[in-house]
Amino acid sequence: MPRRIDHLVICVHDLARAEQNLRTLGFTLTPTGVHPFGTSFHLAMFGNNYLELLAVTDATAVPAAAPGRFSFAAHHQKFLATAEGMSMLAWHSADAHADAARFKANGSGAYAPFDFGRDAALPAGGTARFEFSLAFATDPAMPKIAFFTCQQRHPPELFWKPDYQHHRNGALRVVEVVMSAPEPAAHRGFLERMTESAAELAPGRLTVGTTGDQITVLSPLEIARRLPGLAVDGPPRFCAARLAVADLDATKRELKNSGVDFQVSEGILLIPPAASHGLALEFVEQRTI
Numbered sequence: 001m002p003r004r005i006d007h008l009v010i011c012v013h014d015l016a017r018a019e020q021n022l023r024t025l026g027f028t029l030t031p032t033g034v035h036p037f038g039t040s041f042h043l044a045m046f047g048n049n050y051l052e053l054l055a056v057t058d059a060t061a062v063p064a065a066a067p068g069r070f071s072f073a074a075h076h077q078k079f080l081a082t083a084e085g086m087s088m089l090a091w092h093s094a095d096a097h098a099d100a101a102r103f104k105a106n107g108s109g110a111y112a113p114f115d116f117g118r119d120a121a122l123p124a125g126g127t128a129r130f131e132f133s134l135a136f137a138t139d140p141a142m143p144k145i146a147f148f149t150c151q152q153r154h155p156p157e158l159f160w161k162p163d164y165q166h167h168r169n170g171a172l173r174v175v176e177v178v179m180s181a182p183e184p185a186a187h188r189g190f191l192e193r194m195t196e197s198a199a200e201l202a203p204g205r206l207t208v209g210t211t212g213d214q215i216t217v218l219s220p221l222e223i224a225r226r227l228p229g230l231a232v233d234g235p236p237r238f239c240a241a242r243l244a245v246a247d248l249d250a251t252k253r254e255l256k257n258s259g260v261d262f263q264v265s266e267g268i269l270l271i272p273p274a275a276s277h278g279l280a281l282e283f284v285e286q287r288t289i
Contacts, residue, residue, distance in 0.1 A: 002197035003091040005174050005213045006150045007043075007050045008241055011076045011087040012277050015040055015055035022053060025276060026169025026254050029053070031121045038062040038073045045164040046173035049092075051241075053277075056080065070111040070136035075146055082144075085278025086238035089177055089215070091195070093149035096133035106193045109137035123163035130154050139190045142181075142236045147194055168254050170245035175289055176214045178240035178280075180232035184217040187236065191215060212244075212289060227280050230273065239273070240280035248285045 012018040019029055019042050029042040038061035044051040054076065056062065062073040079087040093099050100113040117131040131153040138146045152159060181187055184206035188199045191208045195215070199208040204219035218239075223232045227240055245251045251269060255262055263270045269283040 002210045002213065003093075003149070003195045005049045005177065005209075006090040006092040007052050008086055008174060008177065008238075008279075009052045009054055009076075009088040009090065010085065010277055010279055011079050012053060012055050012084050013080060015042070015053065015057065018042075018053050018055070018277050021275070021277065022051075024258050025260055025271065025281070026167055026251070026258065027051070027171065028164055028167050030164050033118060033120055035073070035118060036061070036116060037071075039076060043164070044167065044171070045160065046167075046171060046243075047165065048160075049174050051174070054087075068110060068112055070109070070114070070138070070146070070148075072114070072134070072136075079144065083278055085273070086145075086177075086241070088146050088148060089238065090134075090148050090150045093133075093135065093151040096135040096149050096151040099135035099149040099151075103135060103137045103193075108139070108190060108193050109135075111136045111138075122158075123161050128154070128158045130159060137190075137194050139187070141186060141190070144235055144237055169283070170247055170251045170254070171283070172244045172246060172286060173212075174241055175212045175244050175284075176216060176242035176282075177238060178223075178226070178242070178282075179215060179217045179236055180220065180223045180230075180239050181217050181236040182220065184219055187217055191217070227270070230280065238279065240282055242282040242284060244286040244289055245283050246286055248283060251283050 027044040033041050038058040040057040041052050041054040056077050063071050065071040065074050097113045103109040114134045119127045133151040134148045136148045192199050195208050199206050204222040206217040208215050220232045271281040273280045
């Protein structure tokens with residue numbers, strides 16, 4: 001089966017400031033969470049995927065990368081040396097250890113699986129222990145970004161809480177991730193192996209994944225058409241996330257009342273990347289997907 005989007009990692013310098021900004025954009029965020037490897041985060045949780053707003057908050061706890069060992073936190077330290085924005089894309093996994101073996105066999109990433117746990121505050125009080133396994137995939141042709149699969153090894157009802165899944169802006173889930181690349185077709189093989197699905201090619205465009213769980217890779221010319229004014233020089237990177245909402249008019253009213261600048265064209269509400277820490281946000285009605 002083609003993979004389902006699990007979450008997007010948006011890497012920022014100042015977590016408290018970024019939290020405030022995303023709340024202004026109408027997102028409900030979880031309390032601050034802390035990883036045991038030097039990063040802290042907030043989540044904007046949807047129906048079955050989420051945004052992870054993440055910062056490096058304890059440089060002394062960041063493990064160095066090593067042959068066969070991908071360092072999640074070190075990747076973000078390096079990413080933040082040049083920019084804020086979306087640094088990684090995670091896909092849902094039922095068995096991350098099997099994914100790691102598959103990635104090694106097909107050349108998508110020769111990294112050991114990574115298991116870790118953390119404690120998290122619950123909406124009604126108290127804490128729960130969350131356990132995860134990750135399998136990482138990278139491509140030398142995409143040096144600034146990375147991919148991984150994420151397996152949750154705890155009961156799902158502990159993690160997915162309705163209190164955190166309702167947002168003033170009406171966001172229901174992430175349905176598409178948009179990337180830029182000088183030659184989109186050049187990344188066909190890696191993305192097909194990563195997502196276990198066939199890519200569709202068109203001039204200046206590559207699409208992989210199923211409707212509602214897609215990666216779209218666009219050339220600079222196509223990015224200029226979809227995201228006017230966005231500079232996309234350099235190697236491939238994540239540029240935008242598209243989110244489904246139930247009522248786009250209600251989303252417009254909420255953002256306008258909060259003083260958020262946005263553009264609307266052909267049924268798409270666009271928040272520019274400057275307002276959302278380097279990642280443009282597109283809102284569309286669920287029925288149009």
